[in-house]
Amino acid sequence: MDKLINLLNVVSILIILALGLLVILRSNKDPNSKKFFLFVVSLALWLSTGFLLRFTWNYDLSLFVLRLNYALTGIVVYSLFVFSLGFPQKLWQKNTAYSLTMLVPTLLVVGISLSNAVVAGFTRDGSIINVVPSWGFVVFMVSIILQLLLVFNILLRQYRNSEGILRAQALFLFLGITLAAVFALVADLLIPLIFKTFITANFDAIWMFFLVGFCTYAILKHHLLSVKVITTESMVVIIVMVLVVQAFLSQGWTEGVLRGGFAMVVAYFGFLLIRSVLEEIDRRQQIEKLAKERQEALVELEQRNKNLATLQRISEVVLNESDMKVMAQKILDELPKQLEACAGGFLSIVKDGNLVAYAISSNEFSEKIVSMVGGDLEKYSFPIKKEYNLLHQVVVEKKPISSENLSDFISPPIDKPLAMTMQKIIGAREMEAFPLYAGGEPFGTMLFIYRHPVRQRNENIARAIADDMSLAIQRASAFQKLKDANEYLAQLDKMKDEFISMASHELNTPLAAIEGYLSMVLDEGMGKVDPKAKEYLGRAYESSKRLAELILDLLNVSRIEQGRLKVKFAETNLVDLAQSVIHELQIKADSKKIYMKLEANKKDVPNTWCDTDRIREVFVNFVGNALKFTEKGGVTVRVEKVDGKAVRGTVTDTGRGIAKVDQKKLFQKFSQIKRETDEHQGTGLGLYISKNFVDLHKGRVWVDSDEGKGATFGFEIPVLKAAPKEVEGAMLEDGAPKASGSPAATDGGHQVPKAAG
Amino acid sequence: MTDSFKTVLLVDDDLTLREMYAERFKAEGFTVDTAHDGEDALVKAGQDNPNIILLDIMMPKINGLDVLKKLKEQPETKDIPVIVLTALIQDREREEATKLGAVDYVVKSETMPGEVIEKIHHALDDTAAKPETPAAPAN
Numbered sequence: 001m002d003k004l005i006n007l008l009n010v011v012s013i014l015i016i017l018a019l020g021l022l023v024i025l026r027s028n029k030d031p032n033s034k035k036f037f038l039f040v041v042s043l044a045l046w047l048s049t050g051f052l053l054r055f056t057w058n059y060d061l062s063l064f065v066l067r068l069n070y071a072l073t074g075i076v077v078y079s080l081f082v083f084s085l086g087f088p089q090k091l092w093q094k095n096t097a098y099s100l101t102m103l104v105p106t107l108l109v110v111g112i113s114l115s116n117a118v119v120a121g122f123t124r125d126g127s128i129i130n131v132v133p134s135w136g137f138v139v140f141m142v143s144i145i146l147q148l149l150l151v152f153n154i155l156l157r158q159y160r161n162s163e164g165i166l167r168a169q170a171l172f173l174f175l176g177i178t179l180a181a182v183f184a185l186v187a188d189l190l191i192p193l194i195f196k197t198f199i200t201a202n203f204d205a206i207w208m209f210f211l212v213g214f215c216t217y218a219i220l221k222h223h224l225l226s227v228k229v230i231t232t233e234s235m236v237v238i239i240v241m242v243l244v245v246q247a248f249l250s251q252g253w254t255e256g257v258l259r260g261g262f263a264m265v266v267a268y269f270g271f272l273l274i275r276s277v278l279e280e281i282d283r284r285q286q287i288e289k290l291a292k293e294r295q296e297a298l299v300e301l302e303q304r305n306k307n308l309a310t311l312q313r314i315s316e317v318v319l320n321e322s323d324m325k326v327m328a329q330k331i332l333d334e335l336p337k338q339l340e341a342c343a344g345g346f347l348s349i350v351k352d353g354n355l356v357a358y359a360i361s362s363n364e365f366s367e368k369i370v371s372m373v374g375g376d377l378e379k380y381s382f383p384i385k386k387e388y389n390l391l392h393q394v395v396v397e398k399k400p401i402s403s404e405n406l407s408d409f410i411s412p413p414i415d416k417p418l419a420m421t422m423q424k425i426i427g428a429r430e431m432e433a434f435p436l437y438a439g440g441e442p443f444g445t446m447l448f449i450y451r452h453p454v455r456q457r458n459e460n461i462a463r464a465i466a467d468d469m470s471l472a473i474q475r476a477s478a479f480q481k482l483k484d485a486n487e488y489l490a491q492l493d494k495m496k497d498e499f500i501s502m503a504s505h506e507l508n509t510p511l512a513a514i515e516g517y518l519s520m521v522l523d524e525g526m527g528k529v530d531p532k533a534k535e536y537l538g539r540a541y542e543s544s545k546r547l548a549e550l551i552l553d554l555l556n557v558s559r560i561e562q563g564r565l566k567v568k569f570a571e572t573n574l575v576d577l578a579q580s581v582i583h584e585l586q587i588k589a590d591s592k593k594i595y596m597k598l599e600a601n602k603k604d605v606p607n608t609w610c611d612t613d614r615i616r617e618v619f620v621n622f623v624g625n626a627l628k629f630t631e632k633g634g635v636t637v638r639v640e641k642v643d644g645k646a647v648r649g650t651v652t653d654t655g656r657g658i659a660k661v662d663q664k665k666l667f668q669k670f671s672q673i674k675r676e677t678d679e680h681q682g683t684g685l686g687l688y689i690s691k692n693f694v695d696l697h698k699g700r701v702w703v704d705s706d707e708g709k710g711a712t713f714g715f716e717i718p719v720l721k722a723a724p725k726e727v728e729g730a731m732l733e734d735g736a737p738k739a740s741g742s743p744a745a746t747d748g749g750h751q752v753p754k755a756a757g
Numbered sequence: 758m759t760d761s762f763k764t765v766l767l768v769d770d771d772l773t774l775r776e777m778y779a780e781r782f783k784a785e786g787f788t789v790d791t792a793h794d795g796e797d798a799l800v801k802a803g804q805d806n807p808n809i810i811l812l813d814i815m816m817p818k819i820n821g822l823d824v825l826k827k828l829k830e831q832p833e834t835k836d837i838p839v840i841v842l843t844a845l846i847q848d849r850e851r852e853e854a855t856k857l858g859a860v861d862y863v864v865k866s867e868t869m870p871g872e873v874i875e876k877i878h879h880a881l882d883d884t885a886a887k888p889e890t891p892a893a894p895a896n
Contacts, residue, residue: 508864516865516870566849
């Protein structure tokens, strides 16, 4: 029996030491390993002293060992305390201070234990020692128990404050200590008290084996080592140790050498075994690592895909919606569908130095929320101040802020109890507000509301959404401004158009009366007119005609400059046009007694598509000018083709010509060249309008003249086989030629429909 | 003149012009009926059964183009030829009027009363030449 107990004690102590060695060798850099090793060593020493007391020595030596055993108890508990402070994690910053403080009672315990204050003496009953306590025994017990309770408390906190693997480690440590303590309590205290026998007190080493075993497992689990290695290593070490001890205890050197050799062989094979297990573990770990990495990569990929899909969905909204309010609402409505555990979002916009509530995600409770705050969100508009609420703070500090209370973000202006009710309705657990930027400056905030605390997981995607929202809102507001500006311009344009239309109408009405009455008098249908009066009335009539032309010219200029001139293309021959113009103006030439002739061969001039009204206007202008400035000789109109690609019309007069310096200005607006003998000036718009009309046909105008040598005005337009698809600077009308009413076919420019038949 | 004793309905909101054209048309032998706005024009066109209507565009209440449209919609007035006689020289109105079925578009300041009479004769001749065919709106 005694022998068995001895063996058990020795083996347990060896195992405990082996485990301590294992830990320190496995991770010698970890301060926890060192502390654990110290604990194990002190524990082994304590167990060894207990074990030594089983053998009979002289009384004094035994008493010393007994007292040493008591002193070591204090050290074991102390080292356990130090170890628990830092394992599995460091819970307090002042660990060192706590350790040093605890050293004081420990040293006290050690001190009194070594003196005769705790153990007065002992009586021996075989291998069992009965202690004779002294006055300090109670102090010793209380101190040890208090320290142990403290250790329990620390371990409990370790367990509560840890997660995952750390929590498991704390649990193992806790289990180990509890088991060891319970066994020790029962064996060393309860059984001796009840059964008056100290027989069970001999198994301390075994109880402690639980403690050390669990601790070792806890520590090494941290380093991802499997039980398999620990067991293998422990077994090998124990067997080898047992063999070595046997070798030392053997009778005679031959047996010793044999046993020693056997131990070495076992140690060698043990080493091989451990190595192969380690290799296997290594491989498995690598596979596990790869699998884990692959799993992580898959999760990451999945998350990214999800994020991309979210952003894509939001981008779609952004691209398809230009109205800012509608777009913001759509993005907000997407949030609960796209973001994990997201209950919705709340958007505020900076407007004139105020932060204005703008929109919230619509969902099952949004209506209720909106009704709680009084329907109209945008009435919540307050000057931006950092201390006002967290939304304001986000704008001022330009960084995201999170909180677990909705009221932090919206109170004030919302009452705190109301905000808390809202949070309850939504089921919100966590919120984070992001600033929205435009050109580096925040112009609003986006509040994300979550039903579970997953903010950190969603942070990147939430930020991306906020950024997307920033861009979208900027774009939408720019678009809106542009749209407003365009609408305003279009309105102005329309007003201008209407004004010109009105003005020409209002001017033309009285003018029509003047002209009408004058023409009626001049027709003499109403009675004979005195010749002198008729001459004066004739001049008045001419002047009113010029006024009418001026109004028409101004209207044309206005249309040209607005690009609203309407052009209508039809196939025509320029010779016909020239002919009709000459016919119309022949009276003027006749009255000035100058000739007017057309030099053209219709067969040589190809038909072309052009706006016949406008080109006719050009001819009228050129010929009218020529007649105006020619006193002697006459006017020659020529129409010819150029290289088969263009047609050219020229009007040559024998007037006094135009100086080269003046020629440049001729085709400009309101350009008039001073000529002393002019009877009357034109509007100065005729040539400008002519040039623009020709430009619409992608043609050119020019003048060739010199002072005293007459002048030639010409234009060229390309020959077109059909109406162009569009005309730059004008509005193209349907170019289908009409059966009648074509100016080329009318008489004297009056649009008189031909008689049917 | 074959057109003499025919009735012209002259629609214009400007009194001076109305009097001027009326005087000239009467001198030509027409019977002249006048209307001073669009509403008046529609009433008189239905009641007085004129042979031709001279229609201004810019008028209070109902503008000339709307009057023209209504005239062409009503069976009893749709065959009466309408000449638009306006101070508007924008192409848009000319096109619109032609589309709605006006036989001619005359700008007041460009066309003298004598010439307007010529156009009235032309229009009446055209109508007389094809009595069975109503004035077909241009496309």
